[in-house]
Amino acid sequence: MLDNQISIWRAHKKMTQEQLAKEVGVTRQTIVALEKNRYNPSLDLAFRISKALGKQIEEVFIHIGDE
Secondary structure: OEEEOHHHHHHHOOOOHHHHHHHHOOOHHHHHHHHOOOOOOOHHHHHHHHHHHOOOHHHHEEEOOOO
16 A cells, blocks of 8 residues: 655645646546555556655555555
């Protein structure tokens, strides 16, 4: 299972969920679901989100267990 800091880093960049979604090629609903930890992103999407936020993937996504 992963926890994430998407909403925190998105706020630091003053990005809306819609702006981040557009930049990484997903819907706003996908960003909402990710921020609420409803599902884990693919590795490709995780890297795109990290890049869009200007952070290392380890700063955005945190492994919290073996689930």
